[in-house]
Amino acid sequence: MNSSFTRQSQQDTGFVLTRQSRDVRGKTQMTLWVKTDHGPCQLIVEGDKPVCFIAATDQPRAQEILAQQGVMVTWRPLEMQNFQHQNMSACYTPTITTSLQVGTLLAAEGIKVYEDDIRLADRYLMERFIRGGIAFAGAAVARNGYREFHQVKAKAADYQPELSVVSLDIECSEKGILYSVGLHSDADSRVIMVGQPANPDESALGWIQWVSDEKALLLALHDWFTHYDPDVIIGWNVIDFDFRLLMKRAEWHQMPFRIGRGQQTPHWRQSSQNPNSGFISIPGRVVMDGIDTLKTATYNFRSWSLESVSQELLGEGKAIHNVYDRMAEINQMFREDKVSLARYNLQDCKLVTRIFEQTHLLAFAIERSRLTGVELDRVGGSVAAFTNLYLPQLHRAGYVAPNLESENWIASPGGYVMDSKPGLYDSVLVLDFKSLYPSIIRTFRIDPMGLVEGLLLEEGKADHQAIAGFRGGRFHREKHFLPEMIEALWAARDQAKRDGEKAFSQAIKIIMNSFYGVLGSSGCRFFDHRLASSITMRGHEIMKMTRERIEEQGFEVIYGDTDSTFVSLKKAHSSEDADAIGNRLVAEINQWWTAYLKETYSLESALELEYETHYHKFLMPTIRGQETGSKKRYAGLVIRNGVEEMVFKGLETVRTDWTPLAQEFQQTLYRKVFHQEDVEEYVRQYVEQAGQGLFDDKLIYRKRLRRHLSEYQKNVPPHVRAARRADEVNQQLGRPLQYQTGGWIEYVITTHGPEPVEARQSPIDYDHYIEKQLKPIADGILPFIGRHFDDIIAPQLGLF
Incomplete structure (x- = not known):
């Protein structure tokens, strides 16, 4: 500990769970809840002054404007500049409210205010490089279940927390009246149920806690949180459904809902963009929604229902899919069989727990926080992560960060996508650049401050002091931070992979790959189209030059996409021969790039081409109804460890807007073609059986309504017509x-058009499924083997 930690202080190390800041009696108060080995601690930091920055030339006028409005601030000259190289002054305010006033008043007068949007607690932590782990000291007071620290001093620490978790799920009526709350944790699993046991056997079930009414349920829930005191609450749609309803019911009963640490109440904030969404802050406890956290960890599922995700990840779930069947069953269980409802309720909690365990979601969130400092429950957060990492370094280099300037946003070119060469191929290799965009950032020193410093250089001096980018970008060879940030993350990821730490490796990969997206996003204060373009356009150049090197070796490049190159070996090769060619190619090309970049730019190459896959059979289809090759769509047959695997990319099998009928047909048909088996009998038989109604369970379309039903006016697609019919x-x-x-x-196409599954009245239109689902699949591959769908299914008479 450093010298500022006095002898009278208690000291400890822990992990930041939640952060809040507010004004109290004319000064700021930050509250940090921290998990330590000795229990939870509440750190109270008082009097830290919010700061923003203003050009020194604007300071006199700003002082005059604020004085006229009676706004009290403190000024300090700085040896700092903005990106336009103007000298800056710091403006300190006593409260958060005053800080908001300053920003509003000065902006109205055309005075630019910098960094006034950074929250007080975020700045406090980021400027101390505190990323989850925190060492702290102060005057400590023992409270009921935690320690409270005042006069706090804090700094960064390396701390790996062990967090206690509870999975929460509620059951209620369609009107939102609570029936029960399920709670599942290592410490205790129970269901708090409104009602009375029907018999002595039900009374003896220790995992059901019976309460008299809804108010008693809320009080019992409060007592549970006080007693078991979990760090993390998980659930499925737990914020927008479970907690929204729990807080509404507590409000209806006019009772405080004190489930936070220190008997504090949650704070609900409605989303300004989505009326069905909000945010919850519970002091001392982190709330993590399973759906949002899976999306942040880049998982994707056909459906995000708990049942569907459970089936896909765990191989189990519940059979109730229709919301009304489910509601009717829940109502019936509450009236007649409360124990069954309790089991159903607790099973939901256990499924969520197992999903989190299976996917290491909590470990992922912890590692992301340790790497970047973003909150554990932060959804998305790429821009916040970049800001946390970059801003403190920028300040120490003498710069103030730019403001968000979305109105000046200029799009940058996307990733490189080559026109494909359609065909059915033997032996296609896929060569991938490992983390292409991060490696470009490392190699060519692409960096926000590096751009500012590079553009300062005189043209004549630029060649040896800077590296040319694209669209006028120029990057300083020495003055930069982002390349080193990437390099450190890269090394950490390689170590995590060696140690088998999947969650840590995944967290690093997502963060590292997000940096390009952040720099190309109008939602990031560091956006500059010269930054993003210097990454993507360099990627285009690298992919094209790599293609030339491969084709010089006598092979054919049939497709390229962002960082992947598809190489036809022009004839069938054994796995051993193909692997040897692939490994030789990447070694030679990597060596060529090392020499080329050294000679041309005097740069060390961080580019690393890897041999990824050997497809024994590979289909590059055409765009439907055309002869032009498609993009981002292909299929192939690989053999891994002696096991065959079909791979589909962008085709109907992996798209949610195609029916299971089409997907099953495609998988079998492609497998037969790849194995050079006869397909005519299979196609005829499958079409015949589909037309006879043998596959009715596979005819369901499932599509999302992305707008209100009333907003669909001119062109009304089938799923909207089905939804209107359902309602x-x-x-x-x-x-x-x-x-x-x-x-x-979910709907099917009938002889009277689209109808919802739950309310179908008309016969199924089998001709639709044959023409619109099976025929396009067949036409995507059959012409490459000289066959045609219409010829195969034509009546036998037509053959004579």
Whole structure:
């Protein structure tokens, strides 16, 4: 500990769980809840002054404007500049409210205010390089279940937390009246159930806690949190559904909902962009929604329902899919069989726990926080992560960060995508550049401050002091931070992979790969089209030059996409021969890039081409109905460890808007073609069986309604027509309308058009499925073997 930690202080090390800041009696107060080996601690930091920055030439006028409005601030001259090389002054305010006033008043007068959007607690932590782990000291007071620290001094520490987790799920009526709350943790698993046990056997079930009414349920839930005191609460749609409803019911009963640490109440904030979404802060506890966290960790599923994700990840789930069947069953269980409802409730909690364990989601969130300092429950957060890492270094180099300037946003070119050469190929190799964009940033020193410093150099001196980018970009060879940040992350990821730390490796990969996206995003204060373009356009150049090197070796490049090159070996090769060629190619090309960059730019190459895959059979299809090759769509047959695997990219099998019928047909048909088996009998038989109704369970379309139903006016697609029909039926039956504000609809095509699965009345239109689902699949591959779908299914008479 450093000398500022006095002898009278208690000291400890822990992990930041939550952060809040507010104004109290004319000064700021930050509250950091920290998990330590000795229990939770509340750190209270008082009097830290919010700061923003203003050009020194604007300071006199700014002082005058603020004085006229009676706004009290403190000024300090700085040896810092903005990116336009103007000298800056710091403006300190006593409160957060005053800081907001300053920004509003000066902006209204045309005075630019820098960094006034950075929250007080975020700045406090980032400027101390505190990323999750924190060492702290101060005057400590023992409270009920935690220690409270005042006069806090804090600095960064390396700390790996062990966090206690509870999975929470509620069951309720369609009107939002609570029936039960399920809680599943290592310490305790129970269901708090409204009602009375029906018999002595039910009374003896220790995992059900019976309460008299809804208010008693909320009080019991409060007591549970006080007693078991979890660090993390997980669930499925747990913020927008479970907690939204729990807080509404507590408000209806006019009772405080004190489930935070220190008996504090949660704070709910409605999303300004989505009326169905919000954010919750519970002092001392982190709330992590399973859906949002999986998306942040780059998982993707056909459906995000708990049942669907459970089936895909765990091989189990629940059979109830229709919301009304589910609601009716829950209502019936609550009336007649509360124990079954309790089991159902607890099973949901356990499924969420197992999903988090299976995917290492909590470990992923912890590592992301340790790497970047973003909150554990932060959804997305790429821009925040970059800002946390970059801003403190920028300040120490004497620069103030630019403001968000989305109105000046200029698009940069996307990743390189080559026109493909359609065909059915033997032996295609895939060569990938390992983390191409991060390696370009490292190699060519691409960096926001490096751009500012590079452009300062005189043209004549630029060649040896700077590296030319694209669209006028020029990057200083020595003055930069981002290349070193990438290099450190790269090394950490390689070590994590060697140590088998999948969550850590995944967190690093996502962060590292997000840096290009951040620099190319209008939502990032460091956006400059010269930065993003110097990455993507350099990527185009590298891919084209790599293609030339490969074709000089006598092979054919049939496709290229962002960082992947597809190489036809022109004839069938054994796995051993193909592997030898692939390894030789990448070695030679990497060696060539090392020499070329050294000679041309005097740069050390961080580019690393890897041999990824050998496809024994490979299909590059055409665009439907054309002869031109498609992009981002292909299929192939690989053999890994002696096991065959079909790979589909961008084709119907991996798209959610095609039916299971089409997907099953495609997988089998492609496998047969790749193995050079006869396909005519299979196609005829499959079409015949589909037309006879043998595959009716595979005919369901599933599509998302992305807007309110009323917004679809001119062109009304099939899924919208099905949803409108479903809600007509709901209205006739006196049930709540289900699809008016969006959601997912399952429907089939009938002789009277699209109809919802739950309310189909007309016969299925089998001709539609043959023409619109099976024929396009077949036409995507059959012409490459000299066959045609229409000829195969034509009546036998037509053959004579």
